Amino acid sequence: xxxxxxxxxxxxxxxxxxxxxxxxxxxxxxxxxxxxxxxxxxxxxxxxxxxxxxxxxxxxxxxxxxxxxxxxxxxxxxxxxxxxxxxxxxxxxxxxxxxxxxxxxxxxxxxxxxxxxxxxxxxxxxxxxxxxxxxxxxxxxxxxxxxxxxxxxxxxxxxxxxxxxxxxxxxxxxxxxxxxxxxxxxxxxxxxxxxxxxxxxxxxxxxxxxxxxxxxxxxxxxxxxxxxxxxxxxxxxxxxxxxxxxxxxxxxxxxxxxxxxxxxxxxxxxxxxxxxxxxxxxxxxxxxxx
Amino acid sequence: xxxxxxxxxxxxxxxxxxxxxxxxxxxxxxxxxxxxxxxxxxxxxxxxxxxxxxxxxxxxxxxxxxxxxxxxxxxxxxxxxxxxxxxxxxxxxxxxxxxxxxxxxxxxxxxxxxxxxxxxxxxxxxxxxxxxxxxxxxxxxxxxxxxxxxxxxxxxxxxxxxxxxxxxxxxxxxxxxxxxxxxxxxxxxxxxxxxxxxxxxxxxxxxxxxxxxxxxxxxxxxxxxxxxxxxxxxxxxxxxxxxxxxxxxxxxxxx
Numbered sequence: 376x377x378x379x380x381x382x383x384x385x386x387x388x389x390x391x392x393x394x395x396x397x398x399x400x401x402x403x404x405x406x407x408x409x410x411x412x413x414x415x416x417x418x419x420x421x422x423x424x425x426x427x428x429x430x431x432x433x434x435x436x437x438x439x440x441x442x443x444x445x446x447x448x449x450x451x452x453x454x455x456x457x458x459x460x461x462x463x464x465x466x467x468x469x470x471x472x473x474x475x476x477x478x479x480x481x482x483x484x485x486x487x488x489x490x491x492x493x494x495x496x497x498x499x500x501x502x503x504x505x506x507x508x509x510x511x512x513x514x515x516x517x518x519x520x521x522x523x524x525x526x527x528x529x530x531x532x533x534x535x536x537x538x539x540x541x542x543x544x545x546x547x548x549x550x551x552x553x554x555x556x557x558x559x560x561x562x563x564x565x566x567x568x569x570x571x572x573x574x575x576x577x578x579x580x581x582x583x584x585x586x587x588x589x590x591x592x593x594x595x596x597x598x599x600x601x602x603x604x605x606x607x608x609x610x611x612x613x614x615x616x617x618x619x620x621x622x623x624x625x626x627x628x629x630x631x632x633x634x635x636x637x638x639x640x641x642x643x644x645x646x647x648x649x650x651x652x653x654x655x656x657x658x659x660x661x662x663x664x665x
Numbered sequence: 666x667x668x669x670x671x672x673x674x675x676x677x678x679x680x681x682x683x684x685x686x687x688x689x690x691x692x693x694x695x696x697x698x699x700x701x702x703x704x705x706x707x708x709x710x711x712x713x714x715x716x717x718x719x720x721x722x723x724x725x726x727x728x729x730x731x732x733x734x735x736x737x738x739x740x741x742x743x744x745x746x747x748x749x750x751x752x753x754x755x756x757x758x759x760x761x762x763x764x765x766x767x768x769x770x771x772x773x774x775x776x777x778x779x780x781x782x783x784x785x786x787x788x789x790x791x792x793x794x795x796x797x798x799x800x801x802x803x804x805x806x807x808x809x810x811x812x813x814x815x816x817x818x819x820x821x822x823x824x825x826x827x828x829x830x831x832x833x834x835x836x837x838x839x840x841x842x843x844x845x846x847x848x849x850x851x852x853x854x855x856x857x858x859x860x861x862x863x864x865x866x867x868x869x870x871x872x873x874x875x876x877x878x879x880x881x882x883x884x885x886x887x888x889x890x891x892x893x894x895x896x897x898x899x900x901x902x903x904x905x906x907x908x909x910x911x912x913x914x915x916x917x918x919x920x
Contacts, residue, residue, distance in 0.1 A: 409867065411804050411867055411868070411871050412867070412870065412871055412874075414804075414806065414807075414871070415870075415871030415872065415874045415875065416874055418828060418832065418871075418874070418875060419874045419875050419876065421828055422828065422829075422875055422876065422877070423876055426876070426878060486821075488773065488774070488775055488776045488777075488820065489776075490774060490775075490776035490777040490779070491776040491779075493776075518668050518671065520666060520671055521671075521675070559675050562675070563675060595668070598667070598668035598669060599668055599672075601668075601669055601672075602668055602669055602671065602672025602673075602675075603672065605669070605672055605673065605676065606672060606675070606676045
């Protein structure tokens with residue numbers, strides 16, 4: 376009975392202390408572990424390998440998230456002023472760095488079923504979609520498609536060093552390409568988050584005296600909202616959840632347009648910023664923005 | 666493609682009904698470029714088809730379970746070989762149903778739909794392990810279970826048995842054997858619990874080698890120590906009353 380008092384508790388040290396059963400086993404078969412123990416040893420290796428890969432992917436996903444977020448903050452500093460082009464080039468540099476991380480993800484997933492590790496990389500990919508679609512909107516005033524995104528996620532072996540490593544590890548000798556496909560769900564979730572950034576862009580562009588962007592954004596956001604409404608509750612739960620926030624973002628943009636329309640002609644341009652700054656403060660407080 | 670058309674195509678990708686996708690295809694509202702995604706056909710009807718086959722598998726699993734539950738009754742012990750044989754016949758049906766399941770989705774998207782059949786697969790692993798234990802008092806290997814169920818042991822070769830599903834099924838076997846140990850004593854078989862004890866202790870040692878994450882497998886593994894405890898208590902009850910010495914078969918589990 377004392378066996379139970381000892382064995383139940385210290386899960387953390389299950390490898391340090393030889394448990395009763397294993398001690399018995401060791402006494403009986405000092406040299407040859409049983410078939411069962413051998414199997415479980417191989418299970419240990421298999422599970423460890425799987426978990427390690429998952430962790431590596433989680434880490435890559437976090438790096439992708441952080442760098443994508445920084446790109447978004449950078450893009451918010453864009454205006455049509457002279458430094459606009461600079462900001463866009465810098466954002467491209469950043470996004471290229473993110474894509475290099477995504478390439479590592481693709482390499483980890485060679486020969487694997489992507490869906491087995493999807494939860495590890497989904498957050499990072501959503502954030503990337505948000506960043507890249509934000510940049511695309513600033514450049515083209517339109518929504519990037521998932522196909523376009525995935526086209527940029529086809530990678531080839533860049534330098535000779537990489538190719539040498541690949542062939543020495545015994546991979547096939549064809550041109551080494553890796554690709555990652557952002558799933559439709561991750562794309563939708565990224566676009567839903569994009570609408571939040573576009574709402575912020577709307578408010579801040581008014582503060583900069585740009586009274587055209589808000590109306591463009593309003594129309595654009597409305598299309599996105601219509602798209603999400605069309606899907607409604609038929610998609611996965613996470614998509615439906617985003618619908619609520621999206622609706623709020625759209626409302627804020629529409630209210631900004633209303634204010635511009637009603638009061639825009641009355642107020643001199645240089646004072647428009649004041650009209651909206653109060654609203655912006657209120658919004659910032661709601662959302663806990665830094 | 667306009668934003669709206671993009672979303673219409675995307676909705677198809679989320680796996681929705683055929684007629685909605687047709688309506689979406691006709692939508693032409695909004696500005697912007699448009700690319701009708703091939704993804705529209707992606708996965709529309711697979712989940713429904715998968716669910717249908719999984720239900721048939723669950724039915725067969727229930728039949729096997731009902732059959733094997735009989736070993737816990739007194740007279741049931743004598744009929745063990747017959748029950749195992751009948752169970753094996755039912756596994757033939759399982760194999761046929763598995764063949765059907767494999768055709769319901771693209772072979773390289775196993776994990777996308779894994780959750781649909783995970784439960785029934787774990788259940789079937791348990792049942793196969795139970796049959797093999799009743800026949801030979803050994804732990805069925807992963808390869809053997811895969812063969813019984815008509816699937817592969819390796820992912821690369823097709824519809825396979827995931828290692829975690831195998832381990833979950835084995836843990837369910839442990840609980841069943843704990844119950845069997847108790848009922849064996851009630852039915853007058855004092856030797857079986859001793860053999861079960863040795864088996865479960867070895868199983869416990871095996872599981873202790875694994876580094877598990879805090880997931881459902883870990884939770885199920887946490888139940889194993891209670892099974893071990895229950896069986897040890899049965900063995901203890903027998904030994905202090907000298908009943909284990911009456912056991913006709915030599916006991917494998919010394920204390």
